[in-house]
Amino acid sequence: MTDSRNWRPATQAVRAGQQRSPHGETAEALYLTSGYAYDDAAQAEATFKGEIAHYQYSRFGNPTVTMLEGRLAALEGAEACRATATGMAAVHAALACQVKAGDRVVASRALFGSCHWIVSTLLPRYGIETEFVDGADLDQWRRALARPASAVLLESPSNPCLEIIDIRAVCTLAHAAGALVMVDNVFATPLLQRPIELGADVVMYSATKHLDGQGRVLGGAVLGSAKWIGETLQPFIRNTGPSISPFNAWVLLKGLETLPIRIEAMQRNAAAIADFLATRPQVARVLYPSRKDHPQHGLAMRQMLGGGTVMAFELRGGKAEAFRAMDALRLIDISNNLGDAKSMVTHPATTTHMRIGAEERAKLGISDAMVRLSVGLEDVRDLTEDLGAALDAIDARQAAE
Numbered sequence: 001m002t003d004s005r006n007w008r009p010a011t012q013a014v015r016a017g018q019q020r021s022p023h024g025e026t027a028e029a030l031y032l033t034s035g036y037a038y039d040d041a042a043q044a045e046a047t048f049k050g051e052i053a054h055y056q057y058s059r060f061g062n063p064t065v066t067m068l069e070g071r072l073a074a075l076e077g078a079e080a081c082r083a084t085a086t087g088m089a090a091v092h093a094a095l096a097c098q099v100k101a102g103d104r105v106v107a108s109r110a111l112f113g114s115c116h117w118i119v120s121t122l123l124p125r126y127g128i129e130t131e132f133v134d135g136a137d138l139d140q141w142r143r144a145l146a147r148p149a150s151a152v153l154l155e156s157p158s159n160p161c162l163e164i165i166d167i168r169a170v171c172t173l174a175h176a177a178g179a180l181v182m183v184d185n186v187f188a189t190p191l192l193q194r195p196i197e198l199g200a201d202v203v204m205y206s207a208t209k210h211l212d213g214q215g216r217v218l219g220g221a222v223l224g225s226a227k228w229i230g231e232t233l234q235p236f237i238r239n240t241g242p243s244i245s246p247f248n249a250w251v252l253l254k255g256l257e258t259l260p261i262r263i264e265a266m267q268r269n270a271a272a273i274a275d276f277l278a279t280r281p282q283v284a285r286v287l288y289p290s291r292k293d294h295p296q297h298g299l300a301m302r303q304m305l306g307g308g309t310v311m312a313f314e315l316r317g318g319k320a321e322a323f324r325a326m327d328a329l330r331l332i333d334i335s336n337n338l339g340d341a342k343s344m345v346t347h348p349a350t351t352t353h354m355r356i357g358a359e360e361r362a363k364l365g366i367s368d369a370m371v372r373l374s375v376g377l378e379d380v381r382d383l384t385e386d387l388g389a390a391l392d393a394i395d396a397r398q399a400a401e
């Protein structure tokens with residue numbers, strides 16, 4: 001297992017972390033068990049004393065989950081990983097194990113809705129001071145991190161506007177303030193962006209998105225140093241129980257095998273569709289990191305290996321035009337999920353970002369005319385035909401009215 005770190009990602013995605021049982025099974029075994037039996041009472045005692053390594057209870061650890069954690073750690077280039085039941089369990093556990101009353105947390109404003117809720121609403125209930133900054137504005141980070149902080153949370157590229165944060169620069173500022181930098185890397189995946197190499201301390205995933213990528217299970221992961229994972233995160237997970245089901249971990253292990261080829265194909269489709277949308281008269285602008293007209297294109301291409309699988313585009317008009325186009329799609333689903341083999345659109349202002357309110361949406365640049373598109377594995381010609389016809393349907397309806 002020691003050389004899995006030197007393998008290329010496609011090899012790691014298929015083989016890293018696998019531990020075969022004495023039966024020599026080729027696929028990863030599914031250990032659907034909640035508990036473990038000991039040879040004798042002394043072995044149980046030694047296990048609880050930490051003198052020997054033996055599984056105790058699947059809230060603390062499970063062999064199938066261990067295989068997933070090993071595979072994710074290899075792909076990320078991280079020392080250690082803990083898998084969790086959902087992406088939100090990962091983000092919550094990472095923050096909650098790190099901070100205590102009186103601490104400060106600084107976060108980028110453009111966060112996944114529930115991450116925003118944890119920072120804006122939950123942490124202050126426990127006496128933690130939290131502050132949001134515009135992630136793309138380094139001066140705001142500099143001001144916020146002029147005082148000590150214990151954690152920085154950021155998401156780059158962000159949902160839904162694909163805002164890019166200079167991870168390396170924020171890490172320098174955060175470390176000077178004494179903070180651990182935690183990056184929600186869902187949009188980029190470990191294949192397109194490696195936050196630890198840019199200076200981040202902790203990387204978090206919703207495995208529900210690209211890592212499964214086939215719409216089957218919820219899951220999450222937290223990655224970081226062996227010391228922080230072992231001493232700070234593991235006691236929290238062990239005692240509060242956001243553990244992942246071995247079954248879901250097994251589904252994710254099989255999902256990871258195809259992650260590199262899925263990301264490559266989905267990204268290729270996405271780049272072509274972003275260029276196609278930008279030529280349509282009904283589209284006012286397209287936000288996709290690898291396009292030259294993305295406001296932070298240079299930074300995006302310095303810290304990412306590609307534009308990813310998700311884009312946002314703004315229609316000429318407002319909510320009515322966005323709804324008309326979405327309703328005219330015949331192939332692409334209306335769904336707030338992303339990173340899936342099936343292409344999906346959502347209207348952030350009325351779904352994923354409805355609860356944050358109009359004022360916060362305006363600060364984030366989420367207009368009523370904005371549509372988020374997660375590009376899947378379908379034939380790109382079918383996708384562009386579907387999108388083209390849906391955009392033309394806006395005009396047709398307008399002409400009829």
Ligand SMILES: *Cc1c(COP(=O)(O)O)cnc(C)c1O
Pocket residue numbers: 086087088089091112115155159184186187205206207208209218219220
């Ligand atoms: C989906 C998502 C989450 C939450 O993950 P769940 O698996 O739904 O709990 C967190 N951050 C980002 C960026 C996401 O897209």
